[in-house]
Amino acid sequence: MAVLTHLQRGLPSILKRDVIIGAAIPLPKTALVASRNQYLGSALLDDLERHDVPQAERVVGVIDADAFAPGLNFIFGQAKLPGRYAVVALPRFRDSFGGRPENVARFQDRALKETVHELGHTFGFEHCPNRKCVMHFSNSLGDTDYKDAQFCERERLPE
Ligand SMILES: [Zn+2]
Numbered sequence: 001m002a003v004l005t006h007l008q009r010g011l012p013s014i015l016k017r018d019v020i021i022g023a024a025i026p027l028p029k030t031a032l033v034a035s036r037n038q039y040l041g042s043a044l045l046d047d048l049e050r051h052d053v054p055q056a057e058r059v060v061g062v063i064d065a066d067a068f069a070p071g072l073n074f075i076f077g078q079a080k081l082p083g084r085y086a087v088v089a090l091p092r093f094r095d096s097f098g099g100r101p102e103n104v105a106r107f108q109d110r111a112l113k114e115t116v117h118e119l120g121h122t123f124g125f126e127h128c129p130n131r132k133c134v135m136h137f138s139n140s141l142g143d144t145d146y147k148d149a150q151f152c153e154r155e156r157l158p159e
């Protein structure tokens, strides 16, 4: 996935950490809720934990399938809290998901921002009132496009 290379290039300067692309793991069938054709975020996180990479400080599962959490029609991503795991679901980052022409740069940019956002949760950051901050909650892609990929002065990454 080209988007993984985009993440690997973009994440280190933001997170002050090295990023490696791990081996692909299959989507867990048990996490699929067939009646809505979406994966349950918490089940994806549990599966990621079963495929743990012990030497990694954090593990992010990037899936090209739609996901949801109870009470939400969909999720862009989810973090296991407390924990070292996050998942990001790509389909809704594509303009083509909403029937518009695809814009690859915008798609990759959204994936980067929401990956930083979910990893931020694993570092203990809550949603930030600063609409430019990556920890601002994205209700829609408009929110994601408006915010930067960076944390603001409220969030302090651990060394
Ligand atoms: Zn969040």
Ligand SMILES: [Zn+2]
Pocket (backbone or CB within 6 Å): 128, 129, 130, 133, 134, 135, 136, 151, 152, 153, 154, 155
């Ligand atoms: Zn902030």
